[in-house]
Amino acid sequence: MNTVNRRGALKLAGLAGLAATLPACGRGFGGKSGGGNGAVELNMVWWGDSARAGKTQKALELFQSAHPDIKVRTEYQDSSPYKDKLVTRFAAGDPPDLMAMRVDSLREYAGRGALLDLAQHGDKLDLSGLTDAARALGVVGQQNFGVPSGLNTVGYVVDKALTDKYGVKIPDGNTWSWADLAAFAKQVTQASGGKVYGTNFEVWTIANLIVWTRQSGEDFYTADGKLGATVATVTNWFATVQKMRAERGFPPAGFIDPNGGASPAQSYLAKKSIASQIIPTNNFLNYNKVCGGQLQLLRMPGETQGTRRGQSIDTPALWSVAAKSKHPQETLTLLNFLVNDVSGAKAAGTTRGVPASQAVAKAIAPDLEPDDQRATTYLTDLQNEKLPPSYSYPIGASKLTNILKSISTEVEFGRKTPAAAATQFVTEATKALTA
């Protein structure tokens, strides 16, 4: 009797553990609309940090005092949990009214009818202040599913404090080539006695590879939503980095923890372990703050030597409206405010990049901090240049970051040659975009 009991208890305990193996459904943040006093309550969600939250809130207060009948309830978190919660809310049939949308997820949502076609609501939403390139970021065919929350691009920053210290000359940022970058990086590492590596950038970040691909005369994503990058181009990308690594201009394999935290304060640039890197330009102010204020903002290398220009006008996030929003009219009013209101844009600052509307960008420029002005000028200049067109990220694009990250690590540790890795990347990426 006794033994049976004891055995039974152990068995039961074991089975109880077993029962917990199935995944529990994630519970999203609940959303109720319709506040008190007959006011409409909108739910707006986005990702970012508390600094961005403070600025966003200030802009929203201006909006709410101008529209006493509309209340805006915001929620925000880091980008990766944000993604999970957003999709869970859609799955639960309780989407937010206005949301920040990743460019590589736009078509995954839009293609499944989850987002409102903004092109149908030109009367409520004025996008005339945007350049064609800026507007194109949210356009899919004849429809428009997102408005850039701000504009940015990728740029190269060099820490002048370090190059001065080691007596290395910074190349001309408008005309430098990838070979110039390699030579510069090697020089810094040598001059510092290996204490500082000349450069580092994320080989697996799609935006970086896109610049390289465009310079090579190919579209990374083609107009019809396919992968346009060829094996040869991707091979060169890996090989260029591996060559810099071999010359020690780039840190050795394993030196960089790819998940060590993405904020400027946690970056290797701030730790003075490297002298230069690629950044999204809307983060220039934050990087310069934590790096001691001596950062130079250069163009990407190879812009004048390549087949054509590689840099493009980009956005950190799009604003999208849920197709199932209960208050589409009020949501469009809010979106229109975010795009076109100068005082709102002043309050919100440039944490999401330069305001998409050129008129608004021009109006707030004088009030920006000097570092933000530099980033703004950098982007406005770029906007006035003739750049090859870019196309929206196709369905499946969000899978490519993980694929590239895994494969580029294999190259980093010498487990795959650049050519083999490039072949694998093109095969897997093509499959991910057609599946």
Place this chain on the structure above:
Amino acid sequence: MTVLTRPRTEPERVAREPVRKKRQDRAAYLFLLPWLIGIVFTVGPFAVSLYLAFTDYNLLTPPRWSGLDNVREMIGDATLHQSLQVTFIYTLVSVPLSLAAALAVAMVLHKGVRGLSIYRSVYYLPSLLGSSVAIVMLWRYLFGYQGVVNNFLGWFGIQGPGWTSDPHFALSTLILLHVWTFGAPMVIFLAGLKQIPVMYYEAAAMDGASPWRQFRSVTLPLLSPIIFFNLVQSMIASFQTFTQGYVMSGGTGGPAESTLFSNLYLYQKGFGELDMGYASSMAWLLLMIIAGFTAVNFLAARYWVFYEN
């Protein structure tokens, strides 16, 4: 636990058995109550997840029945196979190691150490924290390329690898983290050791048995039900590892898929790639694998687990 720590020798047991049993049963159900109530809330999701396993479901549009498509996809999915391999290696290496560590420390503490409760708490602490985000972060700093461990190695002129960023070492670093959290099984072992009557050791010593012999012939057999319990629990928990891999690799299972636990891949499929049907299939595959391993454990237990009386 109440069942395990119940006094072992009761002279009048036979006479009082029926009453006692009834009371015990009631207590058992009382303790099971939270779980029984929980079942009400889990049966629904169970059923839905089983249904979703045979559908194509992207979370944004309603699920579409796809029959055995997901199963067919799993057979040819190299990433799934990689994730199962990671999970198996992790479980089969870290569970025996952590149980051995737990038993060894429990033996030492059981021998009578001054301030036992302090030691017990100190060793138990990591198992409370081990799967917490903060500890995994801390671990990453310790084992980073420029971390504490490599600084230490640097004193001897050795340049250590990036223990967490190098695909050759990342999984081993996580296994070490798991072994470090041996506190929970240790506490259970300690309780079990206390149950072994001292007279057995006295008798063995009188017969001239060496400490090793005593360990093998007295401690191990009498402790075997506890070892079995810990083994089953640890294996099930280990098959479900998620947080460590997620935090260490920023959700990617990297470097180069070397820490891509099955549950992490499941999560990526479900929430990253919006393929919840496939993720549900994987959940059921994992359930079957864990059930299989548990069944083997129970079958094998007949040959090595010794129940007294």
